[in-house]
Amino acid sequence: MTTREEESTFNVNIDGLKITINQIKKYDNLTNQLVSDTAELIIESDTSVRLAGFDMIETLDASTVVKVSIPKAITEIASDVFKNFYALEIVEYEGSYIDWCKISFENRFSNPLFYTPSYKKRLVPKNGFGEYIKTEDSTPVLELTGVDYIPECTFYDLARNKQYADEFPFEQIVFGSDIEEIGDYAFYGLNSINGTNSGLTLVDLKKCKSLQTIGTAAFSYCKQLQSVALPLETEQSILIKDFAFYSSSIFTNNFRLVLETDLVNFGHYVFNTIHSLSTPAKFLKNFDLTNVKNLTIIETDNTVLTPELFKNLYSLETLVIIPSTDKTINMLTDITDCLKECPKLTEIQVSYLNPDVEYKEFIIAEAY
Numbered sequence: 001m002t003t004r005e006e007e008s009t010f011n012v013n014i015d016g017l018k019i020t021i022n023q024i025k026k027y028d029n030l031t032n033q034l035v036s037d038t039a040e041l042i043i044e045s046d047t048s049v050r051l052a053g054f055d056m057i058e059t060l061d062a063s064t065v066v067k068v069s070i071p072k073a074i075t076e077i078a079s080d081v082f083k084n085f086y087a088l089e090i091v092e093y094e095g096s097y098i099d100w101c102k103i104s105f106e107n108r109f110s111n112p113l114f115y116t117p118s119y120k121k122r123l124v125p126k127n128g129f130g131e132y133i134k135t136e137d138s139t140p141v142l143e144l145t146g147v148d149y150i151p152e153c154t155f156y157d158l159a160r161n162k163q164y165a166d167e168f169p170f171e172q173i174v175f176g177s178d179i180e181e182i183g184d185y186a187f188y189g190l191n192s193i194n195g196t197n198s199g200l201t202l203v204d205l206k207k208c209k210s211l212q213t214i215g216t217a218a219f220s221y222c223k224q225l226q227s228v229a230l231p232l233e234t235e236q237s238i239l240i241k242d243f244a245f246y247s248s249s250i251f252t253n254n255f256r257l258v259l260e261t262d263l264v265n266f267g268h269y270v271f272n273t274i275h276s277l278s279t280p281a282k283f284l285k286n287f288d289l290t291n292v293k294n295l296t297i298i299e300t301d302n303t304v305l306t307p308e309l310f311k312n313l314y315s316l317e318t319l320v321i322i323p324s325t326d327k328t329i330n331m332l333t334d335i336t337d338c339l340k341e342c343p344k345l346t347e348i349q350v351s352y353l354n355p356d357v358e359y360k361e362f363i364i365a366e367a368y
Contacts, residue, residue: 002029010059015052018044021060037061038087042069050076063087068112072099077110088112089120096127100154101147108183113153121156121185128163133170140169145176152183152215158190159199168192172202179208184215184241190222198224206232216267217243234263242267275315284309289316293344296320316342320349 003026010021020042026035039061043051051074054060062084072095082088091112093100100123105111113121134141144150158164173187190200200222205211206229218241219225225248230238246269264283271287278296279287289295293315319339339345 001035003027003035004029010057012057012059014054014056016045016047016049017051019054019057020044021057023064037064038066039064040067040069041065043071043074045071045073048073048075050074050078051081052078053081066090067092070094070112074103076104077106077112079106079109081110082112082115083109085112085115086117088116090122090124091116093123093125094127096125096130096132097123097154098130098132098144098147099127100125101144101150103151105149105151108152111151111153111183113151113156116153121153122161123154123156124161129169136172139171141172141174142170143174143176144179146178147176148178148180148210150179150182150186153185153188154183155187155190156185157188159192168199171198171200172204173200174204175208175211177207177209179205180210181213182211182215182218184217185220186215186218187222188217188220190219191224200225202227204229206230209233209235211238212236214238214240214244216241217246219244219248220246222248230264237263237265239265240267240270242269244270246271281309289313291315294318294320296322298322310339310342313342313345315344317344318347318349319345320351322351 006025006027008023008025010023012019012021022040022042023037024039025037027033028035041054041060051070054062062082063086065085066087067090068082068085068088069092072093108114113123116122129142132143132145134143159168168191187200187203192199200219201224203219203225208231211231211234219228220243222245225245228245244267248271266283269288275291276294277287277289277292278298280298284297290312292313295313295316295318297309297320339348
């Protein structure tokens with residue numbers, strides 16, 4: 001089939017914005033039928049301005065827009081501005097990734113990346129990472145300071161952006177103290193494709209005492225992720241939403257999660273493919289334990305071990321229980337029948353807490 005293209009350009013000025021629409025329509029030469037209809041939307045402004053919408057542009061069919069160019073001058077984006085942009089693939093931005101994080105989004109529906117197809121999400125900032133990547137001991141580190149929110153899909157599948165295909169830009173992320181929320185899919189799939197760097201290996205949130213939310217699948221499929229340090233202290237409880245670290249570190253054998261506060265609420269399937277886990281008992285329900293071989297349970301005074309905690313431990317080989325009272329020892333007989341369902345279990349140990357040691361609640365996990 002041979003086709004012909006018809007291009008048209010429209011210019012509109014609205015609320016201090018110059019908006020250009022480049023429309024490309026392709027027709028079948030034989031039948032004259034429309035084969036494809038795509039558009040690029042270019043927004044320009046020299047002064048700081050709020051982006052309120054495009055409803056007044058009669059010549060714009062939002063459903064055909066595949067690329068939007070947004071200037072750094074945009075400081076706010078209203079809700080539902082991009083609600084009908086379902087064909088959108090590329091969001092080109094004049095500033096840097098960090099500048100993007102400083103835009104005031106009215107809500108998640110203000111973010112154009114919310115509407116892009118999951119396999120084509122791309123934020124392409126012209127200024128990349130600016131001054132925010134440092135080198136420590138020859139390791140490139142992204143320091144995310146001065147921002148309180150990482151919008152949805154900001155760094156989604158980063159290596160698919162052409163400028164990073166040959167060299168992944170950083171291996172570690174250190175968050176500043178201002179961060180309050182990490183949006184859904186914000187760091188999804190940060191893996192190197194062709195470069196010598198391995199992709200994301202470490203996430204440091206220790207300074208983030210204001211952190212409230214880690215979004216759904218925020219770090220999912222970061223396949224080289226080996227270490228995550230959550231805040232050492234918090235001002236409020238932290239919600240870690242569904243699949244936040246799902247299938248991360250599936251190619252490493254030393255994944256480590258450090259948690260030193262009990263003000264954490266877990267969603268479903270936050271982690272998976274863990275084979276070695278040490279955790280307070282109250283967090284057990286938050287893990288997929290199907291592949292766990294070595295399990296250490298640290299019982300705290302406000303937690304009771306129940307048979308339900310030991311279901312589906314098909315791979316369990318070693319169980320270590322560190323009780324806080326004699327009550328746990330008495331309960332071991334109650335879970336005996338459940339443990340019989342663990343066909344590979346060969347060793348059970350009970351070790352009392354050392355009264356001379358101050359124990360903090362922590363989780364250390366190793367994943368396949």
